[in-house]
Amino acid sequence: MKEKLAVPNYTVVTADNGKTFFYIEDQKKRRFASKRDVQYFQFHPKEIYTISNDQLQAFEDGSIIQASPVFSPPNRRLFKWKQDVYLLVHHTFCRIDPEIVKRFAFYHQPIKLYPSQFTFFQEGKPIVPLYRESLQEFDMSLYQTSGRKHSS
Structure with missing residues (x-):
């Protein structure tokens, strides 16, 4: 049985010191296509949390978040x-x-x-x-x- 994760939905996280960012949504991790997309959707550094790679891997993959070429925004914006x-x-x-x-x-x-x-x-x-x-x-x-x- 999987352990309950301490990472809430609608949170931006990184597990590799800011090289890759994910948005936790519906208990899935949605990867941002680029750092530019993190900025476009107006997430600030103080809103980004560092978690362990093990915690990140516990989430299923969700769709990619990007502004273009395909508009695929995060929810709750x-x-x-x-x-x-x-x-x-x-x-x-x-x-x-x-x-x-x-x-x-x-x-x-x-x-x-x-x-x-x-x-x-x-x-x-x-x-x-x-x-x-x-x-x-x-x-x-x-x-x-x-x-x-x-x-x-």
Whole structure:
């Protein structure tokens, strides 16, 4: 039986002193195609952890992360398309309300998307504050009056 790993998902790691970088996602290791891709997706050196080669080898291989020629981004990064900000979740772009972005204090700026990159993934349900979501689902027709005046 495999031992539980102490490396959480959505973490950038290296096991060879920064020659190769991996993003742990869904308990798989996704290799960055180059150091330039680590920078493009706005991961900072303070966010990169060194782990042992044995720990790294315990993860299955996932798809490569690269900006081009094939756009294959990591999940849980912010992206900007036109005026809206999106969070990539399970390979789906979900528009995210600016209030949510502030609340969760993302430490990177949204990465600008090109049209071909935006259309590469489907668009999912927007991420909005809970109170706003409940207002959107609120059915006002249930509370409209019939037009009759009430007698007192």
